[in-house]
Amino acid sequence: MSRAQPDASAARPGRALGLLLAGLLLAACAGTRTSGPGDAPPDAAAPDPVDPGTVVVQVSSVGGYTSAEELHGRLPPVTVYADGRVISPGPVALVYPAFAWPGLTVTQLDPGRLPDLVDRALAAGVGEDHDLGPTGVTDAPSTRFTVLTDGGTVVREVDALQEGLGSPMLSEQQRADRQRLAALAEELAGLADPAQPWSPSAVAVLAHPYTEGLLGPGGAPLDLPEVAWTGPDLPGEPLGAGLGCVVAPVEEVRAAASGASTATPWTTPDGARWSLTFRPLLPHESGCADLTG
Structure with missing residues (x-):
């Protein structure tokens, strides 16, 4: 099944988005331009400035059969902002346990490309609401x-977008519609190349009581050193x-987290042991509530 939530008037999205981005560029130029004879007064009508952290296009994963910390701690595969930044998860090392600190990358696009990007997303079916059919896949996340x-x-949310493409339960039209959206997701993922490391200013820390007796490769018990938690309570x-969330400035926790793994036991002064998941906050996010959607 799929879910679409379009607003009533979605005609000519590229044109309107172009005006919004023009407002962003004008606002940026206004910070460096000096006034001269004949210039309009500062309060003259002009396009409203657009927050550079406004999300223009995003692909994210929601739901699925997984742990609570995975549900809330996922990073969207692609987020494109009004100033042309494309922020995505960085490469993941194939080690177990995985590193605790997730890397992020940023690519800078020309903001003038964004109206066309929006048009292409809508042409791929993001603004449509017809049924994309059942797939029989019940444990995979949906692509939003x-x-x-x-x-x-x-x-628009599509359940089991990639996993369900081969389902015999789909009609030819449903399969074709899903393939358009799957191709869009792949195209958007390709925007994050080439990329540079990106560092957030704050991180959400997801906490639950430590699970004792974790096993490593070959079934041997993991014997990992404890790390003292010095962040918020x-x-x-x-x-x-059973999952809690606190927000901490990155500079307070990154040094300790960079040397930890996802299986590291974190200790607090009361003797409690915790498992922690570090979820960097993106430019449009401000706290734990942003991770519940």
Whole structure:
């Protein structure tokens, strides 16, 4: 099944988005331009400035059969912002246990490309709401497409987008429609190349009581050194399923987290042991509530 949430007027999204981005560029230029004879007064009508951290296009994963920390701690594969930044997860080392600190990358696009990007996303079916059929895949996450148009933000969720492409339960039209969206997701992922490392200013820390007796490769018990937690009090704001969340400045926790793994036991002064998942906050996010969607 799929879910689309388009606003009423989604016609000519590229044109309207172009005007929004023009406002962003004008606002940026205004910071360096000096006034001269004949210039309009500062309060003259002009396009409203656009926050550079406005999401224009995003692909994210939601739901699926997995742990609570995975549900809330996922990073969107691609987020494109109004100033042309494309932020994506960085390469993941094939080690177990995995490194605790997730890397992020940024690529800079010309903001003038964004209206065309929006048009292509809508042409691929993001703004449509017809049935994409059942796949019989029940444990895979859904892919959520978010696109900014002149009528507002359009959201479409597709269950088991990649995993369900070969399902015999789909009609030819449903399979073709899914393939258009799958191709869009692949195209958007390709925007993150070439990329440079990107560092957030804050990180959400997801905490739950440590699971004792974890096993490593070959079934041997993991024997990992404890790390003292010096950040905000745990477990923090409840997110459900025994999971808590606190927000910390990156400079307070990155040094310790960079030397830890996803299986590291973190200790607090009261003797409690915790498992922690570090979820960097993206430019449009401000706290734990942003991770519950």
